[in-house]
Amino acid sequence: MSEEKLFGVQRRERLMGELRRHGAIRVREFAGLLGVSELTVRRDIAALAAQNLLTKVHGGATLPTDLGPATQIRRRGTGPPRFTIGMVVPSLDYYWPAIVSGARSAAAAQDVQVQLRGSTYDWAEDQRQITRLIESQQVQGLLLAPNLDGDDVGEMIQWIGDLPVPVVLVERHPPRWTPTKRQLEWVRSDHALGLEIAVRHLHEHGHRSIGLVLSKGSPTSMHLERGWELVCAELGISPDLIIRESIRMVEPGYRETIAQLLERCRAAGTTALVVHSDPDAMSIAQYCTERGITIPDDLAIVAYDDEVARLAEPAMTAIRPPKPMVGRTAVELMVARLIEGNRRPAQRILVTPELIIRDSSIPLRVR
Known part of the structure; x- marks a missing residue:
């Protein structure tokens, strides 16, 4: 050769x-x-x-996915799938398609069918879609991403734990102890570690005053804030500059919020931001361009999600949660549960995000 x-x-x-x-x-x-x-x-x-x-x-x-030609060729002339798994996700556009794609890839490889249902970030709609799948009597397991915010989390977890089929939670983290007849299994991105990766990247390039912008109402924010507190303590960075407001361009008053944020950065000598999520980071970058603030020389930015960060100007350095791997791992976890039954110990899996370095965190002359 x-x-x-x-x-x-x-x-x-x-x-x-x-x-x-x-x-x-x-x-x-x-x-x-x-x-x-x-x-x-x-x-x-x-x-x-x-x-x-x-x-x-x-x-x-x-x-290969259930929609791809490789799967169609592999299944041609074969019998029914080994298992059918129901999957309920809160969105079929931002963030979740990559998870669904990963789940379908793993399912295709293991001769498993996935029945997908879209929901919202509303527990009543989650229940409705889950009940429909159960009543169809076609699914042997469920991959769920329910809304676990609110005072009735215990009641929700109890309801999920009492379902007649095994459940794996996807990108969700229930309370450490759940009073259910079986301990719930889950797989999710280690967002706290992802946040730490972002901060350490900025710290390595000389930034000593860093701020954090969290998307208001996002289930991810809790984990990001936990990682923020830990890494700031370890690096000796002040954790005080943190805002919890969505500032993407569709939000009313986003320009005023960004102006206030940048004024706080100026007063504190802050030279870098970690921003969840991509649209919020892009809003800040666009506002900075209008005000003559250069990225990354005047203000470095790391976005968290990496859905559309590459499309920004400049292209955004981003933390990419391992979305396809989360979907794949969830299916593999469910298949193992269906094969081995109750003798298999419950598993809770964290998957590490990765740093994608682009133009918004390191000046090109340095790179």
Whole structure:
């Protein structure tokens, strides 16, 4: 085998490794990672798709899903799925599609069907969708992401624990002790660690006064705030500059909120922000551009979510929760539970986010 062909094989092995780890890749980012052209990566994707090892999508590739040609070819002429799992998520647009994609990839690999239901961040709607799946008598397990905010969390957990099929919570963390007949299993991103990764990245590049912006009402905020307190204590950073307001451009009065935030940054000598989520970080960046504040020289920003952070100007450094892996792990956890039954110990799994460095946290001359 020639060196050129050998390098191609190694490159494709690396590509498949990234897919298994994340559930999806983007052509532009993978080409930058390997230092090859985007055309080379597209050719690799086309070759692997021809072998039914991945599914081509616009701008990248995913592991095979129930909607992809690889799954259709694999299942042609086979019998019914081994298990059917119901999945209820609070949104079918922002954040959750990557988790659903990861779940479907794992399900396809294990001959499992996923019945997806969209809900809202409302417990009554969660109950309605869960009840519909149970009453269909077609599902042997449930992957759920219910709203666990409010004073009636105990009642909600009790109701979930009494369901007649096993449950794995996805991106949700119930109280440590739950008075149910079986301890609930869950898998979620380790958001507290993700926040720590962001702060330590900024600290390593000389920032000693850092602020945190949390999305108001997000289930993730609780974990981010916990990570903020821990890392600030360890690094000797003041945790005082923290705001809990959504400041994306669709929010009324967002410009006034950003102006107040930047005034606090100026008064405190703050040179960097961690912002949840991407639209909020992009709002701040756009406002800074209007005011002649240069990013990252005057103010460094790290976004938390990495859904659309790459589209900002400048492109946003971001913490990327391992969304496809969370979905995959949830399905694998459920399948193991269905196979092994009650003799299998309950598991609670945290998956580590990763830092994607772009232009908003390190000046190009430094990079």
